[in-house]
Amino acid sequence: MEALKGVKILDMTHVQSGPTCTQLLAWFGADVVKVERPGVGDATRGQLRDVPDADSLYFTMLNSNKRSITLNPKKPEGSKIFTKLIQECDVMVENFAPGALDRMGFSWEKIQEINPRMIYASVKGFGPGKYEDCKVYENVAQCAGGSASTTGMLGEVPLVTGAQIGDSGTGLHLALGIVTALFHREKSGKGQRVSAAMQDGVLNLCRVKLRDQQRLSRGPLKEYSQFGEDIPFGDSTPRAGNDSGGGQPGRILKCKGWEKDPNAYTYFITQAAVWEKVCDVIGKPEWKEDENYSTPAKRLPRLNEIFDTIESWTMTKTKFEVMDICNPLDIPVGPILSLKELAEDQGLRDTNTIVEVDHPERGKYLTVGNPIKLSDSPAKVERSPLLGEHTDEILKEFCQMSDDEIKAVREAGAV
Ligand code: COA
Numbered sequence: 496m497e498a499l500k501g502v503k504i505l506d507m508t509h510v511q512s513g514p515t516c517t518q519l520l521a522w523f524g525a526d527v528v529k530v531e532r533p534g535v536g537d538a539t540r541g542q543l544r545d546v547p548d549a550d551s552l553y554f555t556m557l558n559s560n561k562r563s564i565t566l567n568p569k570k571p572e573g574s575k576i577f578t579k580l581i582q583e584c585d586v587m588v589e590n591f592a593p594g595a596l597d598r599m600g601f602s603w604e605k606i607q608e609i610n611p612r613m614i615y616a617s618v619k620g621f622g623p624g625k626y627e628d629c630k631v632y633e634n635v636a637q638c639a640g641g642s643a644s645t646t647g648m649l650g651e652v653p654l655v656t657g658a659q660i661g662d663s664g665t666g667l668h669l670a671l672g673i674v675t676a677l678f679h680r681e682k683s684g685k686g687q688r689v690s691a692a693m694q695d696g697v698l699n700l701c702r703v704k705l706r707d708q709q710r711l712s713r714g715p716l717k718e719y720s721q722f723g724e725d726i727p728f729g730d731s732t733p734r735a736g737n738d739s740g741g742g743q744p745g746r747i748l749k750c751k752g753w754e755k756d757p758n759a760y761t762y763f764i765t766q767a768a769v770w771e772k773v774c775d776v777i778g779k780p781e782w783k784e785d786e787n788y789s790t791p792a793k794r795l796p797r798l799n800e801i802f803d804t805i806e807s808w809t810m811t812k813t814k815f816e817v818m819d820i821c822n823p824l825d826i827p828v829g830p831i832l833s834l835k836e837l838a839e840d841q842g843l844r845d846t847n848t849i850v851e852v853d854h855p856e857r858g859k860y861l862t863v864g865n866p867i868k869l870s871d872s873p874a875k876v877e878r879s880p881l882l883g884e885h886t887d888e889i890l891k892e893f894c895q896m897s898d899d900e901i902k903a904v905r906e907a908g909a910v
Contacts, residue, residue, distance in 0.1 A: 497523065498872040499520060500524040502525040504521075504527040505584040506561060507530050507589035508590050510538065512663070512693065513666060516670045517529070519667070521561050522559070529562065530580075531563055532565065533567055533909070546857045557879075560874075560876065560877045562888070563885055568599045574600060579894045585677065587606065589616075593629075612680060614673060614680065618692075620635065620639075626694075633655075633662045635661070636662070636665070637660060637697055642655070644732070665693045665696035668696045715727075716732075717792075718741075718744055720798060720799065722796065723799050724799065739764060744801075744802075746805075748806040748810075749806055751816075761814045764826070765805070766825075769826050776826065850862055852877070854879070856881070
């Protein structure tokens, strides 16, 4: 059975962060009713379009398993319908710019009055304070949350990452807050506000970098490459290139074919527990007894030399051969997989992590399914809704409206 069956979500989200959250809840079985502006809809429907006049992949890949109603709560007729939807639903999720819901006439106080059991969840760029009124997009959050300052090569510009840690990452945080509040409501009978700020979400994901910031005050970060290169540390956690973020040194190394294939690389971790096996595999058995290499501490200043030597071995193998040789020896390695390789990966398709969906306007497309697997509640990934596809159905089901009443609110431009 679907884990969140019967939970009704009033989904006021748009773009990426909020939709990621409600899509997850929909995969877990919640009934997600996406409210969109009449005639316009979520702006991403029309952004980065690859098929003329069809909802973009940006939209379709973030809004699976939802129903869509068009509704303008700013119109008096729309406000009435919206009030009824608040009464009927368990959770309301939004990621508008700060204050937008209040300007629609629906403050948190008002929402609580309408439905004291309502859980009201928001994503904003920043938490309370100096920047609380700012509009924020993904890369702004990556920069303001500590990720950019610690990503990239030493001495070069800060970098943003491809993983959407600000948007999808915060959506994930928000989803956890919502199910926690639902769990709490079981006992208290009351709803509550759930807030996740993108800056806070990114910082949470950069936790280990704040760890290093504090370690820095007690001495150099010996596992960073710059330590072995005698480059002095400044007063903040530096960009560490592809150094491993933990206590086990690791690097990205070239593999066979790197000259032509931009992804012919592997990540290679010299985990202390398997150091002797690493020495054997790369043809350096003498390092096992050599006191310059035999302990992790002794190896730290020599990481560049060590990884150069390992790379001369990985360059003789493809990234998959490296995986096949190292895996049975418990040496942690990982091929750099391109999105093309991932899209074609049969294993990911078998587990419904990559799913092919059929859409009436655009035909078949690939999406990423639910990465969280529940043994008794598998997620079935369904296509995203067309704009207002379920308006009539939802007005009848949630507001008990007749066809004539629906016609009237439509003529008034409220839906
Ligand atoms: N009917 C009528 N009006 C609607 C509506 C509907 N169904 N849905 C939205 N609107 C209105 C809002 O009320 C708002 O109007 P107002 O500003 O006059 O009050 C307006 O549409 C636009 O909302 P806004 O959120 O300001 O959109 P934007 O495109 O200007 O900004 C963001 C987009 C993402 C920058 C902004 O929403 C934001 O900062 N969100 C919080 C952080 C976030 O989630 N960022 C990541 C997004 S992936």
